[in-house]
Amino acid sequence: MFDLELGLDLSGDFYTRHFQPTPSEDTLILNMGPQHPSTHGVLRVILEIDGEYILRAEPVLGYIHRMQEKMGEVKRYEQYLPNMGRVDYLHALAWNWAYVGAVERLMGLEVPKRAEYIRVITCELNRINSHLLWWGAYLLDLGAFTPIMYAFQDREIVMDILQRVSGSRLTYCYYRFGGVSQDIDDIFIEKTKEFCAYLKPRLKMYKDLVTDNIILRKRVEDIGIIEEETLRKYGATGPVLRGSGIKYDVRRKEPYSVYSELDFEIPTASSKDALGRYLVRMQEIEESLKIIEQALEKIPPGPHISPQAPRRPKPPRGEVYFAVEGARGEIGVNLVSDGSAYPYRVKLRSPSFSNLSMFPEIAKGTLLADAVSILGSLDLVIPEIDR
Amino acid sequence: MIGSKLKETFDGVVSLLIGLKITFKNFLKPNLTVHYPRKTVKPEELTGYRGHIELVPKPENPFVPRCIGCGLCRDICPSGCIEVRSKRIAEEKEIHTPHFGLQDTPLDLTRKVAPPQKTKIEIVSFELNYNYCSLCGLCVQNCPAGSLRFSKDIYLASFSSRDFEFDLLKRLEKQAQARLKEEEEWTK
Amino acid sequence: MSKQADSSICAYAYCSHEQTGYEKHFFITPASLLQHVQKLDELGYFLEDITCMQVKEGFLLTYHFNRWEKPGRLALRVLVVEEDKTIDSISSIYPGALWHERECYDFFGIVFKNHPSLIPLLLPPEMEERPLLKSSEKLRDLYELLPGCEQVLHAPRDEEFGQFIKECSQKGK
Ligand code: SF4
Ligand code: SF4
Numbered sequence: 001m002f003d004l005e006l007g008l009d010l011s012g013d014f015y016t017r018h019f020q021p022t023p024s025e026d027t028l029i030l031n032m033g034p035q036h037p038s039t040h041g042v043l044r045v046i047l048e049i050d051g052e053y054i055l056r057a058e059p060v061l062g063y064i065h066r067m068q069e070k071m072g073e074v075k076r077y078e079q080y081l082p083n084m085g086r087v088d089y090l091h092a093l094a095w096n097w098a099y100v101g102a103v104e105r106l107m108g109l110e111v112p113k114r115a116e117y118i119r120v121i122t123c124e125l126n127r128i129n130s131h132l133l134w135w136g137a138y139l140l141d142l143g144a145f146t147p148i149m150y151a152f153q154d155r156e157i158v159m160d161i162l163q164r165v166s167g168s169r170l171t172y173c174y175y176r177f178g179g180v181s182q183d184i185d186d187i188f189i190e191k192t193k194e195f196c197a198y199l200k201p202r203l204k205m206y207k208d209l210v211t212d213n214i215i216l217r218k219r220v221e222d223i224g225i226i227e228e229e230t231l232r233k234y235g236a237t238g239p240v241l242r243g244s245g246i247k248y249d250v251r252r253k254e255p256y257s258v259y260s261e262l263d264f265e266i267p268t269a270s271s272k273d274a275l276g277r278y279l280v281r282m283q284e285i286e287e288s289l290k291i292i293e294q295a296l297e298k299i300p301p302g303p304h305i306s307p308q309a310p311r312r313p314k315p316p317r318g319e320v321y322f323a324v325e326g327a328r329g330e331i332g333v334n335l336v337s338d339g340s341a342y343p344y345r346v347k348l349r350s351p352s353f354s355n356l357s358m359f360p361e362i363a364k365g366t367l368l369a370d371a372v373s374i375l376g377s378l379d380l381v382i383p384e385i386d387r
Numbered sequence: 388m389i390g391s392k393l394k395e396t397f398d399g400v401v402s403l404l405i406g407l408k409i410t411f412k413n414f415l416k417p418n419l420t421v422h423y424p425r426k427t428v429k430p431e432e433l434t435g436y437r438g439h440i441e442l443v444p445k446p447e448n449p450f451v452p453r454c455i456g457c458g459l460c461r462d463i464c465p466s467g468c469i470e471v472r473s474k475r476i477a478e479e480k481e482i483h484t485p486h487f488g489l490q491d492t493p494l495d496l497t498r499k500v501a502p503p504q505k506t507k508i509e510i511v512s513f514e515l516n517y518n519y520c521s522l523c524g525l526c527v528q529n530c531p532a533g534s535l536r537f538s539k540d541i542y543l544a545s546f547s548s549r550d551f552e553f554d555l556l557k558r559l560e561k562q563a564q565a566r567l568k569e570e571e572e573w574t575k
Numbered sequence: 576m577s578k579q580a581d582s583s584i585c586a587y588a589y590c591s592h593e594q595t596g597y598e599k600h601f602f603i604t605p606a607s608l609l610q611h612v613q614k615l616d617e618l619g620y621f622l623e624d625i626t627c628m629q630v631k632e633g634f635l636l637t638y639h640f641n642r643w644e645k646p647g648r649l650a651l652r653v654l655v656v657e658e659d660k661t662i663d664s665i666s667s668i669y670p671g672a673l674w675h676e677r678e679c680y681d682f683f684g685i686v687f688k689n690h691p692s693l694i695p696l697l698l699p700p701e702m703e704e705r706p707l708l709k710s711s712e713k714l715r716d717l718y719e720l721l722p723g724c725e726q727v728l729h730a731p732r733d734e735e736f737g738q739f740i741k742e743c744s745q746k747g748k
Contacts, residue, residue: 070706165435173523209406234670234671235621317720319721320596322596338715354671358671
């Protein structure tokens with residue numbers, strides 16, 4: 001069909017051929033990935049390089065495409081819940097929330113206050129977890145091995161805490177329509193408080209060990225500068241956007257749940273480079289800790305799931321869009337219902353998709369080693385891009 | 388020129404020393420990892436963990452599950468990994484004849500009065516294909532009889548996917564036997 | 576965008592953000608798409624995503640835009656008919672649309688004119704199926720799916736509304 005419609009030649013390696021024809025003898029076409037360690041998953045980037053400099057870059061996607069949107073159409077609303085933990089395995093709860101929130105908005109379902117607070121706490125814990133993994137893995141890309149061990153030590157604690165309530169360690173399926181599947185207990189609260197107290201000195205240690213380190217500075221300062229115009233044209237969101245000094249965060253600009261009752265800052269950095277994005281994420285961990293501590297103070301008693309919560313929802317006809325702030329940016333679920341038990345159309349807007357689409361533009365003219373640093377600083381999660 | 392170079396070297400050495408200090412401190416800290424399989428995590432650390440599902444026995448008979456064979460879990464499972472088969476068997480009971488005072492009444496009325504024939508549901512098989520399970524917990528939450536729960540079997544590994552097709556009834560039987568044995572030993 | 580209905584805007588609707596997550600909807604003609612996108616670009620909107628949906632009348636393409644300073648999600652909606660599944664690519668204005676358009680091409684087979692490289696993005700190149708196309712018995716009317724818009728349009732039910740939207744999509748050709 002592709003041949004017929006567009007007259008494409010399908011023989012051989014389609015993408016490389018499409019990327020060519022090699023313009024001159026001086027340049028080289030290089031395939032980075034799909035199994036390259038610095039792409040964190042199966043992402044392939046075709047590069048045209050002149051010596052060490054990149055002339056053109058084109059990511060090739062689809063290596064772990066699972067057609068999540070089709071699965072949404074053939075499963076009932078409640079059966080789609082476990083899929084959400086698998087779209088972005090690092091910040092699974094944000095995707096849980098986006099989908100559950102979309103269905104709740106469609107049905108006009110009220111969520112009890114306690115459930116909202118539980119969602120805030122667990123989602124922020126998950127965000128910390130995601131940022132910590134990014135931190136370790138990014139430094140691994142840059143050649144520092146130890147930090148990822150420290151990051152995993154902290155991640156283990158968060159995973160233990162979340163496992164207690166949600167039952168899983170990575171691909172959570174915890175939120176339900178109208179609440180959460182299980183209430184939190186005293187041990188959870190105590191452990192979370194302990195963790196908050198534990199992480200603060202750790203963050204200081206990370207700053208001494210890594211952030212102030214002269215080698216890291218040389219690898220991230222003035223690398224991968226992204227201008228405001230580029231960010232807007234490509235629809236970048238999340239820490240990538242805030243690293244260029246734009247204060248856009250869904251939690252503040254389009255408040256959902258109880259975020260408007262909590263006091264926290266939106267960190268930004270004005271340097272626009274990889275260091276800016278690095279610092280924004282590190283500060284976000286601190287802000288998340290602040291949010292968790294406040295939420296633990298404020299959490300009211302009550303039911304953890306709304307008594308009207310349907311087990312098998314059949315939302316009325318209509319269309320909704322629900323956006324939440326994930327660790328990588330704005331996550332959006334666009335749901336269309338025709339009044340039956342199956343969604344008519346599910347569209348997942350993943351932040352990494354837009355962020356990565358910027359890569360050809362920013363990688364142009366940089367050194368190959370810096371491209372790795374740029375890719376890492378975008379914080380990509382490939383399953384989320386491929387869906 | 389020389390000054391900036393010296394400063395850079397000095398900064399580098401300071402960075403290095405700070406790093407070494409932190410590394411050394413952590414070097415003296417105790418081991419955090421668990422040496423599997425020589426050690427395993429403590430059971431209390433598994434609270435809330437979702438292993439594969441298993442059947443909950445009736446309180447009075449540990450060999451029979453609470454399941455009423457409604458099939459809800461099978462319907463709701465997103466991965467389609469539960470297979471329940473049940474059959475209805477009539478319970479043997481003496482046949483009630485309508486009360487003699489009612490014998491003249493029209494037929495449909497007497498039917499209402501006569502107690503319905505009692506049937507019992509027997510679960511013939513309950514199979515779980517754990518290969519496809521996404522551990523979402525929907526089946527456990529939706530079971531009207533409270534007949535499902537998560538097991539704490541976490542050390543599962545095998546060379547064949549067939550080993551993860553569980554017969555949950557058999558598993559229940561094994562558990563019940565183990566429990567009986569334990570009780571016997573206690574009473575001894 | 577001016578509040579007055581432009582001649583190329585077939586219909587517009589304000590919706591409650593609480594209920595739908597949208598601030599405004601615009602139904603526009605395919606021919607005027609670039610002109611409207613240009614206007615949004617000047618107003619400083621960023622492109623959130625492009626999505627497509629198959630309905631009885633054809634394919635409804637939705638362009639989601641949002642703003643950093645004063646958020647308010649805006650949906651530009653264009654209907655293309657089954658017989659002619661082509662529309663202008665907005666990638667000359669928003670290069671971020673390149674991938675979104677390739678995705679729509681993958682899933683629905685919509686051809687974007689003037690797209691620099693309309694090749695499969697997520698699906699393998701040799702795949703012949705369009706996975707998100709629906710069989711005819713599963714298709715619904717646009718009117719049925721967007722009940723919020725019907726009120727604002729004051730459009731009569733079902734057929735006439737469908738006809739109206741259909742005309743709207745053909746006006747631009
Ligand atoms: S939902 Fe519970 S009672 Fe019904 S078949 Fe499943 S296990 Fe048995
Ligand atoms: S946990 Fe989910 S996937 Fe697993 S058997 Fe139960 S319903 Fe099916």
